[in-house]
Amino acid sequence: MPRVRIVMCLLMITIISGSCKHQKTVFIPDNPLPVAFGDPxxxxxxxxxxxxxxTGGxxxxxxxxxxxxxxxxxxxxxxxxxxxxxxxxGAYWAPEVYEKEGKYYMFYSAQWKDNPNNEKENFKVGVAVANNPLGPFTDLSNKPIFDPGYPIIDANVYFENGKAYLYYSRCCYKHAVDSEVSAWAKEKGWYNEIEESWIYGVELKPDFSGIIGQPVVLLKPPVDMNNEHTKWESRSVLAKEANRRWNEGSVLFKDKDVYYMMYSANHFAGEYYAIGYATAQSPLGPFTKSVHNPVLEKNNxxxxxxxxxxxxxxxxxxxxCIYHGRTEKTGNDRQVFIDRMVIDKNGVLKVEGPTVSTK
Incomplete structure (x- = not known):
């Protein structure tokens, strides 16, 4: 092979995966994206x-x-x-769009206008449909998918073997939970109680008009305070940032024979918002949180x-991994980031971020 051709081939290999024969684009992050979205x-x-x-308000x-x-x-x-x-x-949050049988379904959360008790947080999950991914999307029904009796947000859907599973987060609102952290915060005189957000899963009806069976609790913040693998989920309380702890923003996927559920903990508007994951052998668990958490958190x-x-x-x-974050330049605006994510031979999930482009 002529020397010039060898050099050109080596140069191509540095920017693509595979070989000169099998060329695939390597994605290199260019963060943050020029998109001011939360919950991307x-x-x-x-x-x-x-x-x-x-998109804000x-x-x-x-x-x-x-x-x-x-x-x-x-x-x-x-x-x-x-x-x-x-x-x-109001409060239209966290849309996710899925393609099914030639149509596109948007699951999202919002404040339900049916609010006879005038609850401050009356969030529910709905679904809208369109003929293409750019809409316009129209709600399938004039009401949410279902009402569990408490406010919920952050819908995520997983499809397998002809079934669909809905995952959502119960809001912290009026959901005080006893734990070592709540007792500690009360003793310090910071907060009288700590409210918590928990992640649930349930099977959806095939037409998305409702649920099958009863929701199952899949993830919730730790009861103990000093476990080195879980204490990161209490940073917002420990920093006196909020009297709440969250497990929210879940996303389920399968790698080989293992189900991975990624989730976020801590206050979404604070610096400690971070991502962890849990694994299971079935879509509805039981899930075990990883000792390697968090897998994505703030840096300098x-x-x-x-x-x-x-x-x-x-x-x-x-x-x-597509997520939102903030920099000194973006201020309080949440900006979209995309970073590479791998699962190693031992099944350990790693996010190679957060990164910022040097351009």
């Missing part, structure tokens, strides 16, 4: 990527599209809360890293 979710369909997320959701996960085109509004069947009344540049979604890495060698 990426859908890949028809060789294109679509990005959805929480907006009464609905916007979307971006991309061919390469780096250059993102704003596509404008794709869901309006005042659509024909709109049941929400990025804070508030949390509420992620995942997609396969384009090079086929792992996964990508």
């Amino acid at each position: 979710f990426v859908l890949k369909t028809n060789n294109k990527y679509y990005l959805y997320g929480t 907006k009464a609905g959701f916007e979307a971006y599209s991309s061919d390469n996960l780096k250059d993102w085109k704003p596509e404008g509004d794709v869901y309006y809360g005042n659509n024909t069947n709109g049941w929400g009344n 540049i990025v804070t508030g890293t949390g509420h992620n979604s995942i997609i396969p890495d384009p090079d086929g060698k792992g996964w990508l």
Whole structure:
């Protein structure tokens, strides 16, 4: 092989995976993305990527599209809360879009306008449908999917063997839980009680009109205070940031024969927001939290890293973790980040971030 050809081949290998014969694009993070979303979710369909997320006080959701996960085109509004069947009344959060049988379904949370007791937090989960990923999405019903009797947010859906499973977070609101941390905070005179958010799972009806069976508790904050593997989930309380502890923003996926549930803990608006994961042998658990948590947390540049979604890495060698975070430059605005994620031969999940582009 001529020397020039060898050099060119080596150069190509440095920027692509595989060989000169099998060329695949290697995704290199370029963070943060120029997208001010919280709770980001990426859908890949028809060789294109679509990005959805929480957009502050907006009464609905916007979307971006991309061919390469780096250059993102704003596509404008794709869901309006005042659509024909709109049941929400503010706080439209955490949209996730799934393709099924040629249609696109958006699961999201919002304040339910049916609020006879005037609850401050009356969040529920709904689903809207569209013929394409850019909408417009219209709610399937003029009410939420179901009412468990407490406020819920952060819908995530997992499909397997013809079944669909819904995962959600019970809000902290009016959900005080006794623990070593709550006793400690009360003794210090900081808080009289600590409210908690727990993650539940339940099977969905095939048409998404309701649930099958009763929701099961899958994850909740630790009862003990000083366990080295779980105490990171209490940082917001220990720093006197909030009288709440969270397990929220779940995303379920399967790698080999293991079910992985990633989740976020601590206050979403604070610096300690971080991501951990748990594993199980079935979609509804029981789940065991990893001793390697957290797998994504703040560093000296990025804070508030949390509420992620995942997609396969384009090079086929792992996964990508899509999450929001903040930098000194972005201030209080949540910005989207994408970092590589791998699961090693021992089944340990690792997120290679948070990273910031040096450009």
